[in-house]
Amino acid sequence: MAVEPTLIASNISLDINDKTILRDISLQLQSGRILGVLGPNGAGKTSLLKCLSGQVDFTGMLKWNDHDVRMLDSKSRAQQIAVVNQMNDNVFALTLAQVVQMGLLPHKPLFSLGSRADEEKVNAAISSVGLRDKRASPFNELSGGEQQRCLIARALVQEAQLMVLDEPVNHLDVYYQHQILQLLRSLCHSQQKTAVVSLHDLNLAANYCEYLLLLNRGKCIAFGETKSVLNPSLLSDVFRVPCQVNQSKTGLIQVHFEPSFQAAQGQSKHEI
Numbered sequence: 001m002a003v004e005p006t007l008i009a010s011n012i013s014l015d016i017n018d019k020t021i022l023r024d025i026s027l028q029l030q031s032g033r034i035l036g037v038l039g040p041n042g043a044g045k046t047s048l049l050k051c052l053s054g055q056v057d058f059t060g061m062l063k064w065n066d067h068d069v070r071m072l073d074s075k076s077r078a079q080q081i082a083v084v085n086q087m088n089d090n091v092f093a094l095t096l097a098q099v100v101q102m103g104l105l106p107h108k109p110l111f112s113l114g115s116r117a118d119e120e121k122v123n124a125a126i127s128s129v130g131l132r133d134k135r136a137s138p139f140n141e142l143s144g145g146e147q148q149r150c151l152i153a154r155a156l157v158q159e160a161q162l163m164v165l166d167e168p169v170n171h172l173d174v175y176y177q178h179q180i181l182q183l184l185r186s187l188c189h190s191q192q193k194t195a196v197v198s199l200h201d202l203n204l205a206a207n208y209c210e211y212l213l214l215l216n217r218g219k220c221i222a223f224g225e226t227k228s229v230l231n232p233s234l235l236s237d238v239f240r241v242p243c244q245v246n247q248s249k250t251g252l253i254q255v256h257f258e259p260s261f262q263a264a265q266g267q268s269k270h271e272i
């Protein structure tokens with residue numbers, strides 16, 4: 001039986017100061033799936049994620065579970081959509097645990113005290129991103145990667161069904177890149193959550209996302225199941241570096257870029 005999509009975007013366009021940032025982006029995603037948004041610097045990934053999470057106004061249609069995201073009030077939106085934006089200069093004068101606790105706010109009446117169950121949720125989220133020993137550390141004394149994991153823990157506590165994460169593995173070492181994407185994948189599969197993540201690492205995108213959307217200069221170049229989007233000639237064109245896509249015997253997809261200057265360097269070494 002075909003499963004109805006829960007996230008439907010149709011002809012999303014975004015203009016800022018007479019400049020077109022996104023043009024006619026359409027996509028559909030079922031619950032339980034991860035969509036990876038790919039593209040070179042300035043392609044429009046962050047802008048698209050901001051549209052999909054209702055953070056900016058745009059033209060076109062966007063429905064989440066049959067609701068127009070722009071019609072949701074801020075509390076309902078926060079109950080349904082958790083956002084992890086790219087790190088910015090915002091430094092909170094709070095401890096890690098307090099930042100994570102903020103994820104509970106959309107579900108609480110104003111000024112209500114935290115319950116035992118809330119504390120357990122916060123602790124579980126902190127443990128799941130491997131930061132138990134930093135619980136009491138001030139946010140602004142955490143490393144870039146720890147801050148990123150803290151913000152992901154806050155999004156987990158929010159318990160939203162749609163998670164929109166802008167470069168969630170930026171700043172993370174290899175272990176935590178895999179750990180965070182594995183965690184997202186298991187949340188999507190076990191709790192039927194839907195995730196949209198922008199990624200620069202095509203190998204991570206290839207192996208953790210079921211769907212990909214490739215953007216370039218604000219336009220959708222390809223959208224669909226991961227393997228169909230990972231077309232070497234398409235990727236070579238968009239990223240302007242020759243590309244190969246292989247699959248190992250174990251099913252691991254490997255996207256390999258070989259810049260022409262490397263080939264030239266190899267050749268000159270040979271000549272020496």
Ligand SMILES: Nc1ncnc2c1ncn2[C@@H]1O[C@H](COP(=O)(O)OP(=O)(O)OP(=O)(O)O)[C@@H](O)[C@H]1O
Pocket residue numbers: 016017019021039040041042043044045046047048
């Ligand atoms: N507030 C803004 N005002 C003017 N231009 C903007 C604004 N926000 C984004 N842009 C422009 O929109 C384009 C897309 O930016 P966006 O941040 O969405 O790209 P991106 O794909 O996320 O890039 P990166 O990989 O470098 O993070 C860029 O050319 C950027 O300069």
